[in-house]
Amino acid sequence: MLTRIAWRNVWRNKVRSLILLCSIALGVWAGIFMLSFSWGMSIQYVNLAIKGQISHIQMHQPEFKQDRKITYTIDDAPGRIQEINSLPGVRASCGRIIISGMISSPTSGAGASISGIDPDQENMVTGMATNVIQGEYFESKKKNQILIGEKLANKLNVKLNNKVVLTFQDIDSHITAAAFRVAGIYKTSNSSTDELNVFVKHAALSPLLGLEEGSVHEIAILLIEGAEMAPIYASLKAKYPALLVEDWKALAPELRLVVDSFRMNMVVFMGIILLALTFGIINTMLMAVLERFHELGVLMAIGMNKFSVFMMIMLETLYLAIIGGICGLLLAYGTIQILGRTGIDLSAFAKGLSAYGMDTLVYPALQNNQYLEIFIMIFIAAILSAIYPAYKALKLNPVQAIRKI
């Protein structure tokens, strides 16, 4: 009977209850949608960085990470890559020579990170071929081809088939220079890396450096989507104890921070929204209690104890808050499902986003456990907002409330 009375009391003033329900639903919807937008953006940022640059796992000589000397190489890279590719959960892996040097055109020069790659292996891991916007991705058999980023090409004022000169130190610390022809210009979603990284074939760079055949500085490993990283990481560590094996969280702590700090951001952001909603609910429920003071006094006079009065007001508030919260959740879920498929086009801000390595099409997303966590937060806010109006009813003196019997 108590639940029935509370439910009917909610609908005594339909307009007021509907306004409150709408404000709760819209507040929750806006909060969740903003979170999904932020989470979608974060996940895309992390995925782009993993798939386009750092991969899930990398291996180096331990010393290479501290002092990027050319001599700190991993030998027999083809054999190791074959071994790694046969591990369950591994999609592809590739070896890279990585050195720092200068790139010069007839008109300009710039510092560059030069990667010596096996084009097929690299493409399997980073999908580099899809980023080429002019020319081709090492498709001809010509010697000394180079792939450079669009931003760097503009900076050096070079076009396809123009020559550039790479200058770097070889294994004996002698300054070496070699001319390369621009075979392709690429563009990724991260303009900063486009300005810095150039790619040449491993086979072209290795002899210039004086490295043994098959030696690389880095092996990057991409996992199959959904594969669990921990066991593969552990197995690689066990298999190659002399090498430094690092996952993407160790390689790019800033990416880890993006993911790890989201939960805290979610609690703070939703907390602020729910706090504002809580005051709205308290205000409305307090009004509902105060205008029913007389009636509540009568209920207590005829024998309804204080606990039941307290529970009745709590239930009324909970009904409103939870219904509003669920409506907001469902509304947000629907919005996220639709926009999660179509994406939100932010191409108007493309320049700024690409400087941070972000895509211009953002797909809002939220995990199921995050919906659950938000629902729990709504439930807690509902209980908190119910307490004060119910307490106010509890303090009621029936004689004062009904004045006289």
Next chain:
Amino acid sequence: MAVLEISDLKKTYNEESDFPVHAVNDVNFIIEKGEFTAIVGPSGSGKSTLLNLMGGLDHPSAGKVVIDGKDISELRDNQLIDFRLHHIGFVFQSFNLIPVLTAKENVSFVMVLQKTPKEERENRAISLLTEVGLEDRLDSRPSELSGGQQQRVAIARALASRPAFVLADEPTANLDSKSASNLLDIMLKLNQEEHMTFIFSTHDSRVIERARRVITLVDGKIVSDKKQDVT
């Protein structure tokens, strides 16, 4: 058998001030089972305060209110609520039904609080509403009933808990003469046939005429306590 004993009852407001107000002052009387008693007096004579004290809605400054052998002046708030639930039926001047419940649910509500089994309370609610002539309005909400009908539901609700007595505060004050007469007939019928004890405050001479005992209050004191024959 006494259902209510009032002895040396006092209620003083502003006790600490220089001008205390003695709303009820040394009142003594006993109400036996089956009485039909009117408490009358001018405005400010202390009728409502006395009814509040008898109903356990207020605490006396001194004296005792003993209902069914229990001194309720010693009970705490929650104990008083529970005591009221099981021993006292209330009828209020302005009906005061729960607006979101139907007539039947309003009568059942008190029995729900008493944890009466569902079937028993359904049957009793229907039977009480039939007794007050509302068998065809069981599922009507208060807003769909006239003032007289609402007051009849209030009487059915007051009787639902099988109380020791029913306290009614000017029950006919907001009713037209026909409804008031109808209501009095019902109250008298319940009093005569079921020996239900009624104590009510009133200004209405038609009600006073039909009471078997009339207690008159002036300035918080009983100035007369008369029994009268009712034709």
